[in-house]
Amino acid sequence: MSHPEQRLMELGLKLPEVVPPVATYVSAVRSGDHVYVSGQVPLQEGQLIAxxxxxxxxxxxxxxxxARQCALNALAALKAEVGDLARVARVVKALVFVASTADFTRHPQxxxxxxxLxxxxxxxxxxxxxSAIGVTALPLNSPVELELLVELRRPSGD
Incomplete structure (x- = not known):
């Protein structure tokens, strides 16, 4: 498979700038071979797309x-933390929050x-x-928020 950023270009997409945190936290934290990416909302050029x-x-x-834009923002934060998306050995877990009405049930879709993506x-x-979880409200009135847990490949020589 080609480099992840090459695949992005093939899909007509590109990594955005890292979205700065809106409160007291960091965008991503590395712990051993894992990176935890903080919740990302669908900001594009500083504005929610919805x-x-x-x-x-x-x-x-x-x-x-x-949700796709949230993933792009999470990948930007991940790349800023590790330097190269080719270091991803495995996307372990995605946690998706969906702001929805009480009767909405299509969170997985x-x-x-x-x-x-x-x-x-x-x-x-x-x-x-x-996990896809329905909630009453999300930060900035966002309809979706995404967290990621990613496992990294060890660089050669480690």
Whole structure:
């Protein structure tokens, strides 16, 4: 499989700038061979690509796009922490929060926006455990938020 950033270009996508934290935390933390990426919302050039809740003002299709943007933002934070996305050995876990109405039940279809992108970039190494959880509200009135846990390859010589 080609380099993850090459695959992004083939998909017509590019990594955005790292989204600065909106509170007292860091975007990513490395612990041993794992990187924990803080919750990312669908900001693009400093603006949410959508605001609101699924089942109200946001469609499943737009929610899917939001989840994909969250994944791009998470990958930008990951790259800033480790230097090269080719270091990813495995996407271990994705935790997707979906702001939704009480009767909305299509959280998995929204979360697929992130999961499909990760699988497309990393192949089988992008297949991950996942939770898709409905919540009443998210920061900045975002419809989706994504956290990632990634395992890294050890550089040669370690």
């Amino acid at each position: 605001a609101g809740r699924l089942g109200d003002t946001i469609s499943v299709e737009l929610g899917y796009e939001c 929204v979360a697929n926006g992130a999961s499909d 990760l699988r497309g970039l990393f192949g089988d190494a992008g297949r991950h455990a996942r």
